[in-house]
Amino acid sequence: MLNITDVTHVYPNGVEALQRLTLRVVRSEITAVVGRSGCGKSTLLRIAAGLQSPQRGSITLNDAPVHGPTSDVSLMFQDAALLPWCTVRANIALPLDLQHRRDTGEVDYMIDLVGLREFAHALPSQISGGMAQRVALARALVLNPRLLLLDEPFGALDAFTRESLTQSVFDICRDAGATVMLVTHSIAEAVFLADRVVVLTPRPGRVAAEIAVGLPLRRTWDLQRSPEFAAIVGEVRDAMK
Ligand SMILES: Nc1ncnc2c1ncn2[C@@H]1O[C@H](COP(=O)(O)OP(=O)(O)OP(=O)(O)O)[C@@H](O)[C@H]1O
Ligand SMILES: [Mg+2]
Structure with a gap:
């Protein structure tokens, strides 16, 4: 649905945030993006939303180039x-x-x-x-929205509110068949929510690894105690090192 191809973004002050990054977001899937602070995750979401144009590379949504914001795409900012x-x-x-x-x-x-x-x-x-x-x-x-971009949506919440809201968002998105790209600092949250976890390298951000989660489509919080879940979390953690 969303194709980000060979995107490089350098800010006017010379900071290279993204370098030749290629990423696909598949329709009706939840894609989680994780990576160290400052690796370019928010930059990536703003580019995907059409709020910022990269120096190089292309972004298409349903095969049409993204040149600016549209009502098909909704972005929740980090603040x-x-x-x-x-x-x-x-x-x-x-x-x-x-x-x-x-x-x-x-x-x-x-x-x-x-x-x-x-x-x-x-x-x-x-x-x-x-x-x-x-x-x-x-x-x-x-x-x-057909494509929902979420930047650290649960960052400022206590553990219990975070758990219940994560579960609600997950259920809503699944029920609506929504396509979601989610940035999170929590590896467990990424694995719990997503079909695929994309790990970015430290700045400049490139794709370091893409991990298919392969857990059942209906997930409840208890899943986090299972060995399968722990194995995938370990895989993502290793890719971030
Ligand atoms: N408007 C801007 N002008 C100049 N540099 C910027 C701007 N916005 C971001 N940067 C730089 O680009 C890099 C990536 O920033 P970005 O906000 O995309 O990172 P992030 O992965 O979202 O970090 P965090 O996890 O802390 O939110 C950082 O080094 C940051 O300093
Ligand atoms: Mg950010």
């Missing part, structure tokens, strides 16, 4: 990037408003999904960092 003057509810409804689409219940559904009913009318300054991340996640999901 929540909420509009400070809008309520939680209005922030989640924003993608619908921008497309002049009527809210037919999806905003309330998303608010419930991320557990923020009580805070629907709060402003971003009145909620915690983890709540802000949940708002950003709801906003990314509200349009039911």
Whole structure:
């Protein structure tokens, strides 16, 4: 579905973030991207979303070149990037408003999904960092995008909220047949969520390894205690060394 071919990106200050990176995201699959801090993961997602153009290489979505952002693709940034003057509810409804689409219940559904009913009318300054991340996640999901790009979506959450939200996102994406590229610092989370884990090298980012997860499509948290799960986590860890 998404083809990133031979992409090199150098920032104006001379920092080479990505070097000849080639990566495919297969339709209806969840692809997790892991790698050391600063290896170019966020750069890769911004390029995939059409928000940044690389110096070299090509990006196609369903065989059409990506030149700018489209409503088929939704990106959740690493920092929540909420509009400070809008309520939680209005922030989640924003993608619908921008497309002049009527809210037919999806905003309330998303608010419930991320557990923020009580805070629907709060402003971003009145909620915690983890709540802000949940708002950003709801906003990314509200349009039911064909391709969902998630940058560390669960970073600022406590372990329990993280587990339950990871499971919900996984179930939603599977049920919707959504295609997802997810950046995470947690190897266990990558293996739990993904069909394939792509390991990037330290900066400049290139693909160091691609590991097929091959676990059942329906996954519950208990799976993390199984030897199969531990073996795949070990494989990803070795590839990161
Ligand atoms: N706008 C920018 N201008 C200059 N350099 C940048 C810019 N954005 C990122 N970089 C540099 O590019 C490299 C890759 O950054 P990027 O944010 O893509 O890494 P990352 O893998 O997402 O890191 P982290 O895991 O810490 O979020 C870093 O060395 C960073 O300093
Ligand atoms: Mg990043």
